[in-house]
Amino acid sequence: xxxxxxxxxxxxxxxxxxxxxxxxxxxxxxxxxxxxxxxxxxxxxxxxxxxxxxxxxxxxxxxxxxxxxxxxxxxxxxxxxxxxxxxxxxxxxxxxxxxxxxxxxxxxxxxxxxxxxxxxxxxxxxxxxxxxxxxxxxxxxxxxxxxxxxxxxxxxxxxxxxxxxxxxxxxxxxxxxxxxxxxxxxxxxxxxxxxxxxxxxxxxxxxxxxxxxxxxxxxxxxxxxxxxxxxxxxxxxxxxxxxxxxxxxxxxxxxxxxxxxxxxxxxxxxxxxxxxxxxxxxxxxxxxxxxxxxxxxxxxxxxxxxxxxxxxxxxxxxxxxxxxxxxxxxxxxxxxx
Numbered sequence: 100x101x102x103x104x105x106x107x108x109x110x111x112x113x114x115x116x117x118x119x120x121x122x123x124x125x126x127x128x129x130x131x132x133x134x135x136x137x138x139x140x141x142x143x144x145x146x147x148x149x150x151x152x153x154x155x156x157x158x159x160x161x162x163x164x165x166x167x168x169x170x171x172x173x174x175x176x177x178x179x180x181x182x183x184x185x186x187x188x189x190x191x192x193x194x195x196x197x198x199x200x201x202x203x204x205x206x207x208x209x210x211x212x213x214x215x216x217x218x219x220x221x222x223x224x225x226x227x228x229x230x231x232x233x234x235x236x237x238x239x240x241x242x243x244x245x246x247x248x249x250x251x252x253x254x255x256x257x258x259x260x261x262x263x264x265x266x267x268x269x270x271x272x273x274x275x276x277x278x279x280x281x282x283x284x285x286x287x288x289x290x291x292x293x294x295x296x297x298x299x300x301x302x303x304x305x306x307x308x309x310x311x312x313x314x315x316x317x318x319x320x321x322x323x324x325x326x327x328x329x330x331x332x333x334x335x336x337x338x339x340x341x342x343x344x345x346x347x348x349x350x351x352x353x354x355x356x357x358x359x360x361x362x363x364x365x366x367x368x369x370x371x372x373x374x375x376x377x378x379x380x381x382x383x384x385x386x387x388x389x390x391x392x393x394x395x396x397x398x399x400x401x402x403x404x405x406x407x408x409x410x411x412x413x414x415x416x417x418x419x420x421x422x423x424x425x426x427x428x429x430x431x432x433x434x435x436x
Contacts, residue, residue, distance in 0.1 A: 109287050150307055154310070173195070211327075265279065313332045334393050
């Protein structure tokens with residue numbers, strides 16, 4: 100079954116790539132500085148199309164048409180951004196929030212608890228819970244879009260995350276089959292993403308991270324023994340990347356809506372490329388692998404404390420400290436070149 104799925108999806112990927120090349124559809128045009136920073140080669144933002152095909156197939160089989168509609172709408176917002184039709188970040192945020200609100204309202208999707216008494220009291224209010232859930236999901240999808248700045252980083256991050264869930268929490272998962280096949284989809288995309296032929300694009304990063312976020316909300320609500328902060332730890336890197344960037348730009352009085360080349364993964368990529376004189380693809384892979392190994396090791400270590408909120412908060416705090424110190428180090432390092 101797995102082999103036939105791999106063959107079929109690989110064929111679909113080649114077909115999509117062929118038509119995109121033929122008609123120059125979803126060609127990632129390197130007009131922005133942050134896009135030229137890591138690559139100038141031709142690539143196509145079709146990761147979202149391929150993931151949407153998988154989700155539509157899976158949820159159609161499950162007769163779950165609300166999820167098909169929701170993920171299709173999230174995909175369309177990203178697709179319009181990839182096509183340079185929907186360039187205004189503020190308008191994208193508004194449409195993201197609107198689509199997420201409708202979805203969580205229809206499915207009564209909410210964050211049940213945080214184990215902070217005051218915040219949990221607030222979450223008992225329907226309207227506050229809705230706003231808080233929307234806020235968390237938007238932080239995740241836009242943070243994931245940020246870390247998609249170098250090849251293999253976002254894809255591998257999610258592969259590692261799903262693998263950890265399947266290995267250590269298999270009996271607690273709301274639906275393990277969807278993760279098993281999604282890993283296969285991501286492994287196929289990884290092969291094309293390694294050499295930059297296919298990238299996730301906004302549509303792919305929005306879609307993948309939205310699925311991850313909603314899946315983990317359901318996972319947390321069905322397993323009260325797991326600390327909600329363990330779920331935060333699973334997603335700490337893309338979320339903190341966005342929050343750190345917002346704080347950094349506010350301090351430097353820079354427009355928060357304008358992309359730059361001062362994200363941690365971009366600077367690590369640049370240092371590796373300069374120091375080792377590697378080609379782009381190799382530097383992408385080394386930088387993303389180093390980040391993902393660190394994240395995965397901290398998560399693996401934290402599994403033994405997955406029910407203890409205080410210990411998980413301590414580990415998250417260490418991650419934030421390490422990120423911040425490493426960021427300062429990379430910034431100073433680049434100034435010497």
